[in-house]
Amino acid sequence: MKKIIVKNIALEKFRTFNPWIYKNEIKKIPKDLKSGEIVEIYSQDKEFLGIGYANPLSKITLRVLSFFHKEVIDQKFFEETIRKAYEKRKKYIKSSNAFRVVHSEADNLSGLIIDYYNRYLSIQINTAGMENFRKEIVNAILKVIEPKGIYEKSDEKARKKEGLETEEKVIYGEIPDKIVIEENGVRFNVALKSSQKTGFYLDQRKNRKIVSDYVEEGFKVLDLFSNTGGFGIYTGKKGADFIKFVDISENAVFLIKENAELNNINNIQIEKNNVFHFLKYELETQNRYDLIILDPPSFAKTKHEKAGALKGFKYLILNSLKLLEKDGLLAVFSCSHHVDLDDLKKVSLSASKDTKIPVEILEHLFQDIDHPYVLNIPNSLYLKGFLIRKL
Numbered sequence: 001m002k003k004i005i006v007k008n009i010a011l012e013k014f015r016t017f018n019p020w021i022y023k024n025e026i027k028k029i030p031k032d033l034k035s036g037e038i039v040e041i042y043s044q045d046k047e048f049l050g051i052g053y054a055n056p057l058s059k060i061t062l063r064v065l066s067f068f069h070k071e072v073i074d075q076k077f078f079e080e081t082i083r084k085a086y087e088k089r090k091k092y093i094k095s096s097n098a099f100r101v102v103h104s105e106a107d108n109l110s111g112l113i114i115d116y117y118n119r120y121l122s123i124q125i126n127t128a129g130m131e132n133f134r135k136e137i138v139n140a141i142l143k144v145i146e147p148k149g150i151y152e153k154s155d156e157k158a159r160k161k162e163g164l165e166t167e168e169k170v171i172y173g174e175i176p177d178k179i180v181i182e183e184n185g186v187r188f189n190v191a192l193k194s195s196q197k198t199g200f201y202l203d204q205r206k207n208r209k210i211v212s213d214y215v216e217e218g219f220k221v222l223d224l225f226s227n228t229g230g231f232g233i234y235t236g237k238k239g240a241d242f243i244k245f246v247d248i249s250e251n252a253v254f255l256i257k258e259n260a261e262l263n264n265i266n267n268i269q270i271e272k273n274n275v276f277h278f279l280k281y282e283l284e285t286q287n288r289y290d291l292i293i294l295d296p297p298s299f300a301k302t303k304h305e306k307a308g309a310l311k312g313f314k315y316l317i318l319n320s321l322k323l324l325e326k327d328g329l330l331a332v333f334s335c336s337h338h339v340d341l342d343d344l345k346k347v348s349l350s351a352s353k354d355t356k357i358p359v360e361i362l363e364h365l366f367q368d369i370d371h372p373y374v375l376n377i378p379n380s381l382y383l384k385g386f387l388i389r390k391l
C-alpha cells in the first residue's frame, strides 16, 4: 500500500480524530497515486497515523477512514460501518420511517450519504475514494438494510471537484414515483426522482416538531423556502387556520397540495416565487402572521460569500418581523457552516434595532440526531437556528 506523509500541522487533526486533511497539510504524496486510492498515513517522524483515501485533485486531499489502526478497507468494513450507523438510527429515531442512515464523515464514511425512505434508499457517492468501492458499498447496503430499491442522487458539484461524472439513476430494484413517509404522525410524499438533494430535508424533523408544538388554534402561518411543505404541513396538523407556502422550485411546490391532502389540511395557499420578491409585496398587503418559518438554502458555500449571506438574512428577518402579529413567532435557520448561531443572533439583533421590535429567543434549534454532530469534526454542525418571539 502506498504511503502518504502529513506535515506536523496536521497532527492535531489525528489526535482529535478529525478526518479531513487539506492539500497544504500534506508533506509528500506518491507520484503515481490514483484518484481515491487507499493509503497508509505517516507523520514526518514515521509514526503510523491511520488509513484513508487520497485524491490529489481535491482540496480535501486526504480523508481518514481509520485512525492509528491498520483497518482493511473491504466489503466487511463497509458492512460493519453501515450496520453500526443503521442500528444507531433504529435505536434513536422512533418517530419516523425516514431517516439518514449514513452521514458521510460523521458516520466514518467520508463521501457517502445514505437516506432511508420507508424501505427505499437514496444514496450519494461523492468522492473518488468511495466511487472505487461502489460495488462493495452497494453489496453491503443490500445485506445490511435489504431495501426494495436504491436511487442514486450523487452531488454533481462535489463529484466534479473529484474528477467524476454524475448520473441520477435507479441502481437496484424499483423506485416508485412517490414514496409516502411518516414522521411524528405527519405524512409526506417523497419523489426521489425529481426532489432536491437526497430527497427530503430529514435534518429538520426535530425542528418541525418543536416549532409546530407552539401552534395554537387559529394561527396564520407563513412557510418561507417551504420546499414540499415540511414545516407548514406540521402546523396544519396542529390546528393552524391558514398556511401560505412560498418556494421557488416548481418540483417542490408541486407536491405541497398533495402533502396537504395526505394530512387533511384544507386552508392553504401556495406560491411559486422568489421569497425576496414575495416579501416586498406581501408587506404592502394587510396579511399578517402568527408564525413565520425562514429556512433558506445555504447562502454561503464559501467564507467569501459570508457578507452577502448575512445581508440576505438581515433582509429576510427584518421583513418577517414586520409581517408578524404582536407576540408572533419566527423560526430562522442557517444550513451554512459559514453562518453560525452568533452570526444569526447578530443580524437578528440588528433587524430588531432597525424595526424597533424587541425579540426574545424561545428555542435554540439544531439538525436532528440522524445527522450527527461529532464534536471532533467542527464542520459536522451545519444546521442551526432559533425560534424567536416578537415582544
Ligand SMILES: C[S@@+](CC[C@H](N)C(=O)[O-])C[C@H]1O[C@@H](n2cnc3c(N)ncnc32)[C@H](O)[C@@H]1O
Residues within 6 Å of the ligand: 196, 200, 201, 204, 225, 226, 227, 228, 229, 230, 231, 246, 247, 248, 249, 252, 273, 274, 275, 276, 295, 296, 297, 335
Ligand atoms: C432548506 S430547503 C427548505 C426545507 C423545508 N423547510 C423542509 O422542511 O422541507 C430550502 C428551499 O429554498 C428554496 N429556495 C431557494 N432559493 C429560493 C428563493 N430565492 N426563493 C424561494 N425559495 C427558494 C429551495 O427550492 C428549497 O426548497
